[in-house]
Amino acid sequence: MISLKNINKYYKQGEQEVHILHDITLDIQQGEFVGIMGQSGSGKSTLINIIGFLDREYKGDYVFKEDNIVHYTNKKFTYLRNKNVGFVFQNFKLINNLSVAENVALPLMYAGVKKKEVTQRVSEVLEKVGLGGYEKSIPSQLSGGQQQRVSIARAIVGNPTFLIADEPTGALDSQTSAEIMALFKQLNTLNHTTIIIVTHDPNVGKQMDRLLTILDGRLISDTEGE
Amino acid sequence: MNYSDLFKVAFKSLLANKRRSLLTMIGIVIGIASVITIIALGNGVKQKMISEFKTSNSGEQTTQITFSGKEDSTQGFTTSDIAKIKQQFSKQLTQVKFKKDSSDISVSDVSVGNATLSGTVTLLKKPMPNSKLKYGHNLTQSDLDLNQKVILLSSDYAKKIYKYSQNAIGTAVIINGISYKVKGIYKSESYTKYSANFLVSKKTYYAGKKMDQSNTLKLTVAKGNGASSVTKKVVKYLKKHGENRHLGSYSYFDEGAILKSISTIMDVLTYFISAIAGISLFIAGIGVMNMMYISVSERTQEIGIRLAVGATQKNILWQFLLEAVMLTVSGGITGFLIGWGISSVISLAIPYHIHAVVTFSNFLLAFGVSSAVGIIFGILPATQASKRNLIDILR
Ligand SMILES: Nc1ncnc2c1ncn2[C@@H]1O[C@H](COP(=O)(O)OP(=O)(O)O)[C@@H](O)[C@H]1O
Ligand SMILES: [Mg+2]
Numbered sequence: 001m002i003s004l005k006n007i008n009k010y011y012k013q014g015e016q017e018v019h020i021l022h023d024i025t026l027d028i029q030q031g032e033f034v035g036i037m038g039q040s041g042s043g044k045s046t047l048i049n050i051i052g053f054l055d056r057e058y059k060g061d062y063v064f065k066e067d068n069i070v071h072y073t074n075k076k077f078t079y080l081r082n083k084n085v086g087f088v089f090q091n092f093k094l095i096n097n098l099s100v101a102e103n104v105a106l107p108l109m110y111a112g113v114k115k116k117e118v119t120q121r122v123s124e125v126l127e128k129v130g131l132g133g134y135e136k137s138i139p140s141q142l143s144g145g146q147q148q149r150v151s152i153a154r155a156i157v158g159n160p161t162f163l164i165a166d167e168p169t170g171a172l173d174s175q176t177s178a179e180i181m182a183l184f185k186q187l188n189t190l191n192h193t194t195i196i197i198v199t200h201d202p203n204v205g206k207q208m209d210r211l212l213t214i215l216d217g218r219l220i221s222d223t224e225g226e
Numbered sequence: 227m228n229y230s231d232l233f234k235v236a237f238k239s240l241l242a243n244k245r246r247s248l249l250t251m252i253g254i255v256i257g258i259a260s261v262i263t264i265i266a267l268g269n270g271v272k273q274k275m276i277s278e279f280k281t282s283n284s285g286e287q288t289t290q291i292t293f294s295g296k297e298d299s300t301q302g303f304t305t306s307d308i309a310k311i312k313q314q315f316s317k318q319l320t321q322v323k324f325k326k327d328s329s330d331i332s333v334s335d336v337s338v339g340n341a342t343l344s345g346t347v348t349l350l351k352k353p354m355p356n357s358k359l360k361y362g363h364n365l366t367q368s369d370l371d372l373n374q375k376v377i378l379l380s381s382d383y384a385k386k387i388y389k390y391s392q393n394a395i396g397t398a399v400i401i402n403g404i405s406y407k408v409k410g411i412y413k414s415e416s417y418t419k420y421s422a423n424f425l426v427s428k429k430t431y432y433a434g435k436k437m438d439q440s441n442t443l444k445l446t447v448a449k450g451n452g453a454s455s456v457t458k459k460v461v462k463y464l465k466k467h468g469e470n471r472h473l474g475s476y477s478y479f480d481e482g483a484i485l486k487s488i489s490t491i492m493d494v495l496t497y498f499i500s501a502i503a504g505i506s507l508f509i510a511g512i513g514v515m516n517m518m519y520i521s522v523s524e525r526t527q528e529i530g531i532r533l534a535v536g537a538t539q540k541n542i543l544w545q546f547l548l549e550a551v552m553l554t555v556s557g558g559i560t561g562f563l564i565g566w567g568i569s570s571v572i573s574l575a576i577p578y579h580i581h582a583v584v585t586f587s588n589f590l591l592a593f594g595v596s597s598a599v600g601i602i603f604g605i606l607p608a609t610q611a612s613k614r615n616l617i618d619i620l621r
Contacts, residue, residue: 045621049620051616054534054616054617054620055617057510078538082536087534087535089620093527093530093531093534093620094531095531095532097238097239097242099236103300106531106532106535106536106537107536110532110535110536110537110538110541111536112228114441154535158536162379
C-alpha cells in the first residue's frame, strides 16, 4: 500500500543544507503493525511526516495505492491526507477550549459529515477507546492516558486507511503506556487498521509485528517481531 | 464545515478572550455611534423641513405675519389691512386671512368675582388631560362641542381673587361680555399649552363673533413665488400702510430660513464628525489587526491541530476572518444602538421639536462599514494563519 523509493530529505539550517534522510526505501502493506525506533534526532518524525502526507518536500518517489503522489497538486495532496491518515501525537494536541466530543468530532466536521451522524460516530469511537460517557468533559480535566485515548479516538473517527503515532506513550507512565499500546493492538487486530508507531522505548518496540530501526537518517534494520 | 459551525467556532474564540474582545470593540463602537448620532439628527432636521414647508399639491405655500402691540390688548390687523394687501399683491397671494388665535390671547376687562382684571385665554378643541386638574371637574368633549359656557381657571389666578382656589368653582367669569361658569381649577405650567389663566372651548369663544381683528395674518403664496420674499414685501408694505402701524410692529418669523441654516450646519457637522469617526475606525481597525495577530500566534497549536485533522487553508482563513468580522460587526451594531439612543436624548434637548430619525439604510451603513473594517484589517492576520507551515507547528 505504501511504497517509498530512495527518499532523501534535506533541511536548510541557516546557510547550509543538512541531509536528514538518506535513500530510504520501504514498503508497508495493508493491516501491518509497524514500529519505528531510533535515537532522538535520527529522523523518525521526519520520515513519518513524509509517510503521513504532511511533508512533500523531498527527493524520491512515494507510491500510494499504485499512484505516484509526487506529482499531485497541493489540493489533491491535502485531500489525500484528510481521507487516509489519522495522527496521534506525543503531547496529545487537543484543543483545550473544546469539549472531548468536539475535539473528536473535528475531522468529521471538516469532512462535512451531518451533525446527527457525527454525534453517533463520536460516541461509538469514545466507547471503543474506553471513554464512553466522557463527551462533555474538558481535556484538561482528564489524565494523560485519557487525553491520549481522546486523541486516538479523534485519529480513528474518520476511518482512515492508516494511523500514524509519533511517540504516543512518550509522556505517559509505564502502566498507562501498556494500556495505550493494548488499545493500538486491539484496533489493529479487530479492525485491521494499518498502524505505524514511532517510539524510542524498546519495551514498546518489542510488541510490534515489524520493527524498523533508523540511525542518522538511514534505515539500518527491518525485522519481524517475536 | 458549514457556516453555522464556523460562526460557533468564531464566537467561542471571541468569548474565550472576553476582555480583549471588548476593549478592541470600543473604538468601533465610538466611531459608529458618533456617525449614527449626527446622521439621525440630520435626518430629523430634514424631515422637519419637509413636513413644515410642505407645499400643497397646487404648489402653494402658507406663511404668517404677526403683530406685537405696545399694549397687550391691541389687535393689529384689520379688515382694511386685508383689503389693501389683497389689492397690492393680487398676483402673488391667493388668500389673506385672519388667523384665529387659540393660545395665550390677551383679554382685558375680565370680571372675576368682584374684581375686574386682565388675563390670558387659551382655547381648546380637545379636553385638557385630567392629570392637570386640581379641583372640580374637567371640561368634557361635549362641553367643547356644544358651546357650553363653562371655563377652567388656573389655580394661581384663582388664588389672587379667592383665598382658596377651590372657592372659585361655580362662580362666574365674564370675558368679552360672555359669562362662563367656573367648572374646575387646573395647575398652570409655563411653556406648555396650559400656561394661560383661562381655558375655554374654542367654538364657544368665537361663536357669533365676527372676526374683524387679529394679531396673526395668514398668507397663501401663489405657485412660483418665493414664499419668504413675498412675505417680507408684505411686511414692508404693512410698515408703511398698515392701519395700526403706530401701535406696534409687524414681524415675519422665517422658520424656513432658520431650518435651512440648521440643515447646512448639520451637513457640515456630518462631514466633520464622519471624518473624525473615520479616523477612529481606522485606529480601531489597526487594534483589530493587532489583536488578530496576537490571537493567531497564541493559537498556533490550534491551527496546526485543525490542519492535521483535515482543515484546509481556506477553512483556517475563514475562521480567523469571521472572528475579526464578528468582532467589528458586533461593535458596529452596538454603536448603532448607542448612536440611536444618544440622538434621541439630544433631540429632547433641542428646540423646534426635531426628532432623531434612524432609517434602515443607516443600519445598513453601520453594518457595512463595520464589516468592511473587519475584512480589511482581518484579512492579513487570517492569511498569515492559513499559511502557517504545518510541520513547523507540529514539531
Ligand atoms: N523543520 C526543521 N528544520 C530544520 N531542521 C529540522 C527540522 N525538523 C527536524 N530537523 C532536524 O532533523 C533531524 C531529525 O529530526 P526528527 O525527525 O525530529 O528526529 P526524531 O523524531 O528521530 O527525534 C534533527 O537533527 C532535527 O534537528
Ligand atoms: Mg520526533
